[in-house]
Amino acid sequence: MILAMMIKKLFFWLVFLSVGVQAQNVAFADANFKDAFLFTPGNNNYVLCYDQNGALISVDQNDDREIQLSEAALVYKISFRQSSYFTSLEGINSFVNLRNIAYRNDSQNSHQHPKIGNIAIDRLNNLQTFDLSPCDIAEVSIKNCDKLLQIQSSYTDTYNGGTFDMHGETQKLTVDNCPMVTKISWINNNLKNATITSCPNLTKLELRGNSLTSFDATPLTNLEYLDLSNLLQTWGTSSGEANLEPSLNDLNVEGLKSLNYLDVKNQKLTTLNLSSNTKLDIISVFNNPLESLLIKNGINETFHPDYGIEHSSGLPHSLKYICADESQIEEIKNYLSLDGYNAANITSYCAFTPGGDHNTISGTAKYDADNNGCDVSDNAFEFLKLKINDGTDSGQTFVQNDGTYQFYTQAGNFTVTAQAENPGLFIVAPSTFTTTFADSNNNIYTQDICVTANGTQNDAEVVIAPLTGARPGFDATYKLVWRNKGNTVLTGKVIMNYDSNLMTFQSSTLPYSALSNGSIQFDYSGLKPFENASTEITFTVNTPTNATNPVNSGDVLAFNAQITPNNTDLTPEDNNFSFRQTVVNSFDPNDITCMEGEIIPSVAVGKYLHYVVNFENTGTAEAENIVVKMAIDPAEFDINTLQLQNASADVTTVITGNQVEFQFRNIKLQSGGHGNVLLKVKSLSALQEGDSVDNQAEIFFDYNFPIATNEYTTTILDANSVLTAKINYTAGSFSAGNYPVSFDGSFSTGGVVSYVWEFSGNPAVSSSTIASPVVTYSLAGYYTAKLTVFDINNNSHSQTISYKIGDVTADLSTGKDSNNNFIAIDSDDDDWKGFDINGTEITPKVRHTFPGWSFADIGNSKNSQWITLNNTEGYYNYKSRQFTVPDNATDARLNLRSLSFVRNWTYLVQVNPDGTETETEITKTQFLSDGAKGWLNTRSPKVTDYALSPGTYYIKVLVYSNNGDVRESLDVNAVVSCSEGLINANKKAPVSPTLASETVLNNSISIYPIPTNGEVN
Template sequence: MRKIYFLLVLVGLSASAQIVNIPDANFKNKLLVIGVDTNNDNEIQESEASAVTFMDVTGSNISSLEGISAFTGLTQLICQGNNLTTLDVGGLMNMELLLCSGNDLVTLDISNTNIKELYCESNALTSLTLSDSIRDLFCAGNQLSTLDLNHDFGYCWISNNPLVGDYIISASNLVKVSNTDISSAIVSNPTGSIIPDIEFSNNPQLVSLDLSGVHNLNGDTKIQNNPLLQYLNLKNGCPETASGGWAQLYLSLLPSLEFICGDDFDLANIMSLPIGSNPVISSYCGFTPGGDYNTVTGTVRLDASGNGCDADDAVVPQLAVKINSGAVERGKTFTNMQGGYTSYSVFSNPGGYNTILTPLFENLYYSATPATYTTSFIGYGNSATADFCIAPNGVHPDLEITLIPITVARPGFDATYKINYRNKGTETQSGTVSLAFEDDILDFVSANPTTDSQAANTLSWNFSNLAPFESREITLTLNVNSPLETPAVNIGDVLDFTAAVSAGTDETPADNTFEFDHVVVGSFDPNDKAVSRESIGIAQLGDYLYYTVRFQNTGNFYAENVVVKDMLSANLDLTTLQMVSASHPYRATLTNTNKLEFFFEGINLPAVGDDEPGSHGYVTFKIKPKSNLVVGNTIANDASIYFDFNAPIVTNTVTTTVTALGNPEVAANDFVVYPNPAKHTISIQAHTSIESVAIYNTLGQLVKTANRQTTIDISGLSPGSYFLQLVSSKGKTTKKMIKI
């Protein structure tokens, strides 16, 4: 009998060990109801628990899920709408979905799980630790002040939490961040999948929102009632749809919004929105193109010794590299002073034509190896390196000189200029640089380097060993006579300069001399534009015009980035564009929409109050007029200068007028037009008799003529800029007039 009794005790202990301890009666009853008790003994054995893969105990008045750890086979647990204050699902490694919304949870840790979908809305969570596998997060309506969002989410809904600080959110399906105290957010969509909705609303502390990593939208983007939001980045394809259309974008109740960044192709849509405030809307908050693209970088070097290029060979700065997609030219990029270039391309195979890069030479003195480079990208996000090695085609001596106005010329003040001379041939050169100026109205102050010789109206410098593609500069300062000196200099007068470079034989001697007409001004904006000639004859249509854009940081903090954008006149030949000089390192691009851009990335230009001399910058380029222009045509241009996230500063408009062949030009200061600006009439004072006056608008259209009149009624003209072509017995000239 003792042996039988002992056996019964062992059997009883074994059966008891298999029963899961579930103290909460409501939890246990729910398990019985949903059929977990498969042997109908009103208990839950471990074998029964481990066999369960799906559990839904919604709204069952459960206060504790103690015993859930025995359900090791669970893949989905739904326990919403109960009275849970704690929940431990650690170790349930098969679980992929947890829905525990509408409880009283204060803390939740799912780090020791493989949960991918978590729904924990409407709890009292102050602490939430996520699993590495998390993909979809719905935790709105809690008390979270901080949350680790360093995950690749599909859905991310974290609204109605007192979250503070800065967040980076990566999501591919949905992002909703409303009624929080976050300061900034950066959202990205690395998978490229379609995001149906984005919402950032009612965030009282949100200052900065960057959606530049988001594209392929297919629903609404709502950014509303964020009273402190100052910066909004919609660049790189947001808010475009996957089909290339325009998603619904709602911007409202954003009284502090100062800057919206978007792609060029989206700016018009953004500007059409009823934003309510008046932010700056620009594409210059980043320097990569919008949407999908590929990148090609490279360096151009000179093979002077004929043995191929290596790292010891000299680089080739300011060389144009043409960008084609198939047979279509898309624009140009230019090498920087280190010989490097960058090309961003939206073309790929099979998504479109491959990109073809070709170095361009102003003269056929050199050839490149390879002659072209063709990308072989599949899709986007690719990068490649395409270096070019150039070698001379024979012996070609060729120098070029340019005079650059670094400052404006004002009566009684100093004016600063740079002489830039460059070897664009194949041979090292030595020679002389000279500058002729009007000594009676200009006084020489200083030069760096110092002059080697000086005559009454001519300064000269000697140079030696100027290598191919090398540029050198001479900086000089001249003082302009005031109106009280003799001869007097007044506003509107023109200062005539001739710079020259010589070194013996030269294949293109025309650019060994540079004539520059510098118009004297009064009060001035330090951000301006100048052109080398205000008038040209038909015979000069094959000559270059030289443009200089000057800029100065007149703010109270350094400018990290500066961009100069120049929408070139339709009367200029884009194929002839060449870089000349710049004050700082830059990257330049030209697109076939005549948009020329200079990117001074990381320039850190000092504020005028911190470093007045260092607060200035400039860029100079040259380009030819179109050969089919006729007399009376004008070439008008201005530039837009962007300092970081500020509104662009638009420069003055400079104009070059095509004049008749054979008519002699007279000095502009032989004529005085006053008042200027004028509202009703203008008067003309001249040292000779006036024969005729022709008034042109900025499009080159003739709008009014007058014969032998010194007072002209302009009241019928629309306000704006005009050009007066004045003809006398001595010749003719052109003056600018502003009608107010």
């Protein structure tokens, strides 16, 4: 009984619920919208409704003036008519079987359109198309429609210098979570805001002719076609005339890898970034005030040549910067040049990875110092050159400071080879490796490189590079760089010599260990294989008004650097480095300099030339990225020999063909900041005398036009090819009041066609135009002779010499001037010259001595002073000033003693009339087993009354030192006597060139070979 009652109650509630559901009405917010469904089809001027078979139906089938859910479920299509005027379509979501929403235009009045108001569609899961073209809709929101395929509301698009028919007033369009929609067209609707998300199958989007100011397309990951052209601020004025003010100024299409068509013509975009759109085929950007266009995306887009537009390329002439793929840069330049526009800077430097999909080969290179395999504790093997080859093309890079490297490729087979600067000193594992990429789907291949030593060998290198020009009265800065090219850890010293008479040391970025007039020393330790270090040194150049040593534009500043250890070095020639810099009145901070200079001899062909490229951020903002780009001429240089030596910041080097790029990524160089890169490259060995080699760099600061440096030209010329005046002389038969001197200028070089001599004092001949005049002086004293030579083009060069005639003695002792007075400590001794083993000239200075030091005693009660080259251990040459014994001399004698640290060999060098030299060893240090040093008189035998025949001579002393503290010190006491009188060369007179073109003064020097006997260990 109880069970029966419960069943009856349950049945009652189910029946009640069923009746309630069937009777539930659709809730409408706009009464007009509700009423539109109450008319029969024949009388309905607002909406037409269709069933699933496409037949017109009356929705209010029970005529109760309400629309039940069951009645709404019968509607499969709604067509709005021209008389529709609604403020809201709330209630439309109850039409659950709705397939199509459309507009039916069956009126002759083309300017009358429905007024729809707001539409908010949500979860109409059977809706397939939404096409209200053309209708005036205020706001549209379409969400969660699983089967929706197309959304459209478009007005006539007829403007081409004619008229508009654009009446849409849509303020906002929102489409979200409609996974099947493939096309959205909302055209000429005055749309002001559009948000489209979660539509993964949307491939075509047309929003032209609206009022959007910005649009973010990034959620539309599969979009292929995007039209945002002709977006205007307003459609018309009160007079009905069209207003053509563009509106779109911000567009984001980042990450749309399927996008192949983009139309944004007639907008106000200033920047367009298409770098991630890797399938773009056609772009139309006409009539935009574009300043930056970023299209480095791995493909070659076509810039659509819109018919009837001004520029055939479709590229606006407001462009200042285009970043494109390397493969399309020339094409774009041609496009623009056809339009007569060349003001856009076109590069590929907006990104340092290739545009589009690509593959990466990367890894690290480390030096296994402890021979237990490379691990995290081992140091980077920086600047190791790596070469990549795919069988057709090749490229190179250098391992970076942190030990990393990268190559970017497409599909193919690739071989990477390590090329150490000293390959015989290292074992590289792997020295070569190969990888294959079947596609370009962003594959990554990682290969680490481990380098170990092959034997033990020191190999240090030192370089001086100018970072600024040298101006009178201003600071000048230089970089001193030292590198370890060997396979041992190095400890030693680096010394830089400079002319302290012409410039004053101010500062160095590394602390120095010793500083004296003309010399600065830096100690280093633990310099690992292929590690490099550097310091920047600043001097103040003398002013032109300096009372003692004025410096003017055109003067030359000489520098020399040495590094130890050098006695066991593999390549001792790069343990010394010389650099000469011409003083200028002004300079460009973005420049290139070859440290070997503007002229090199033919013996230097095929050897390294060192270049430094300096750059300065002269802009007002920080420079995030800087690229130094050089084209290396394959007819002049072997780019395979190029070595990166030093850079002011982390740098990535990319060598492709004969082009090298030094990429300072993320350098963030402040306004006014400086940077530099130092490299060396060998000239081709096939070059000949008279050939020239040139280098120039382009410097890119972010998106700005490149700054071109000067073009630095180095010409190969031997001394005989350079117009140079050379004076030789011999003394005739001297007697009191009669001193004939035979001068000879015939050994002058460079195609001399005429000579002009000028002689000071009152000799019998004060001038001459013959090659070899004879001049007789009647009084003993100081004189000068000047020779000027001319070539066929009337170019000229001059040499002036100064000499003293008639003295019966010549004091050649160190530390004395030409008048035999002591020179002040730390001052130059210009009567002596020093040379390193490569022939680089160094001016010695008088040095302080300590108690207990010997002096070179020759028993004449006249002291000499110690001089020094301020250098470290090694072999160096000293040369005295010249003296001449007359033809009739019979009693000319030389008395001499040479002291040094720790050993020396002393030579008498005779200068022959043709300029060649003949040398004779006259004494050397006797280094005995008791360990006594060469600076003791007892260990340096005296030369007594050494007979001299007529001729011109000088003294040369080869010094060896293994003690850097004494800095190649030398003390020579030397006196020449001759009763008939002598000619003594005074301090070197300044060269006075008057060239109309270029002048070079060459001093020939002879370097004695390193002794093989009695050498100090």
